[in-house]
Amino acid sequence: MQLIGGSNGPDFDVLIIGGGPAGLSAALQLGRSLRSILICDNKEPRNEPAAEAHGYLTRDGIPPQELRRLGREEVEKYGCEFRESRVTNVNRSENRFTSTLDTDQTVTSRKIVLATGVSDMLPDTDGFEELWGNGVYHCPYCHGYEVRDEPLGVLVTAPEQIEHTKLIYNLSIDLVVFTDGQDVFDEETRSEFVERGIEIEEEPIAALNGTDDGLESISLADGRDVSRHALFYAPPTQQHSDLVDQLGLQVNESGLVETTQSHYGIGFTSVDGLFVAGDASSESALSIPCAVADGSMVGGTVNLELAREAFE
Numbered sequence: 646m647q648l649i650g651g652s653n654g655p656d657f658d659v660l661i662i663g664g665g666p667a668g669l670s671a672a673l674q675l676g677r678s679l680r681s682i683l684i685c686d687n688k689e690p691r692n693e694p695a696a697e698a699h700g701y702l703t704r705d706g707i708p709p710q711e712l713r714r715l716g717r718e719e720v721e722k723y724g725c726e727f728r729e730s731r732v733t734n735v736n737r738s739e740n741r742f743t744s745t746l747d748t749d750q751t752v753t754s755r756k757i758v759l760a761t762g763v764s765d766m767l768p769d770t771d772g773f774e775e776l777w778g779n780g781v782y783h784c785p786y787c788h789g790y791e792v793r794d795e796p797l798g799v800l801v802t803a804p805e806q807i808e809h810t811k812l813i814y815n816l817s818i819d820l821v822v823f824t825d826g827q828d829v830f831d832e833e834t835r836s837e838f839v840e841r842g843i844e845i846e847e848e849p850i851a852a853l854n855g856t857d858d859g860l861e862s863i864s865l866a867d868g869r870d871v872s873r874h875a876l877f878y879a880p881p882t883q884q885h886s887d888l889v890d891q892l893g894l895q896v897n898e899s900g901l902v903e904t905t906q907s908h909y910g911i912g913f914t915s916v917d918g919l920f921v922a923g924d925a926s927s928e929s930a931l932s933i934p935c936a937v938a939d940g941s942m943v944g945g946t947v948n949l950e951l952a953r954e955a956f957e
């Protein structure tokens with residue numbers, strides 16, 4: 646096992662685990678505050694399958710990798726170091742963290758920002774994963790405009806997902822709601838939908854069919870094919886990183902890390918000195934602008950905590 650650094654103090658003020666919009670934004674605040682930072686990222690961003698990212702002011706339509714590249718370039722100006730590796734283990738002892746990387750190196754830091762994101766739990770229907778982000782979308786704000794007025798579908802497998810349909814109806818009135826064989830609608834809601842010309846298709850889905858250009862049709866178990874240009878589905882998510890479990894962090898009913906606030910900041914977790922930002926946190930809202938905003942505020946909070954400690 647190789648130790649990075651070697652002096653008695655920690656190697657870095659802050660280790661940021663995850664170099665997506667949240668981690669990079671935290672790094673920008675910390676780097677501009679003269680903190681030494683290491684970002685470890687194992688290059689598995691949540692929006693990797695999408696060709697474009699939308700809804701982030703001044704960068705609307707940018708390829709996700711390009712947004713990261715620009716972010717990295719900006720934080721490197723302030724001396725932030727990068728390592729393309731996964732953090733496999735974090736230990737807290739006295740007033741420092743010792744983290745192990747998948748390269749078997751260890752890194753010590755005063756603070757940690759966990760910006761590891763979430764993963765989407767997709768149905769194992771044929772074609773679903775292949776078309777995810779390219780014809781099958783989770784979010785109408787991110788990808789709805791591009792498919793407006795086209796024949797659209799919504800996958801609704803639980804009553805709490807019905808509200809999502811109203812957002813999609815706003816984009817196109819040529820709308821089919823697929824329940825994949827689940828009993829989701831009560832009579833009143835069904836009538837509301839039918840009165841608006843929305844078709845409800847309750848046959849189980851056999852496969853999604855498409856090409857590199859996106860979705861073409863949805864095959865049903867009874868052999869019918871329904872032609873659709875895009876399908877929307879808001880899947881449940883899970884923490885991307887098992888560090889959340891390993892550290893015993895408190896999570897809410899959706900599996901997002903519970904945070905607390907203090908009079909000087911946000912993103913505190915149940916582990917002293919370890920903060921969470923972005924999609925992984927219960928305080929963010931699962932989009933790039935929200936992850937950037939959260940990362941920025943958490944970065945500021947960590948910096949203020951370090952500044953206060955210098956006076957203790």
Ligand SMILES: Cc1cc2nc3c(=O)[nH]c(=O)nc-3n(C[C@H](O)[C@H](O)[C@H](O)COP(=O)(O)OP(=O)(O)OC[C@H]3O[C@@H](n4cnc5c(N)ncnc54)[C@H](O)[C@@H]3O)c2cc1C
Nearest residue numbers: 663665666667687689691692699732762923924931932933
């Ligand atoms: C298909 C798709 C398309 C999307 N399109 C849009 C869009 O157009 N607009 C929009 O606003 N939002 C979009 N989103 C949502 C957006 O991707 C997320 O809200 C955003 O990426 C959250 O940023 P984050 O930094 O919290 O997490 P992420 O971007 O997921 O970054 C987390 C990073 O942490 C790394 N990581 C995880 N564990 C470890 C570990 N143990 N060690 C080291 N690194 C680790 C991962 O590899 C990853 O790079 C989309 C989501 C999906 C699924």
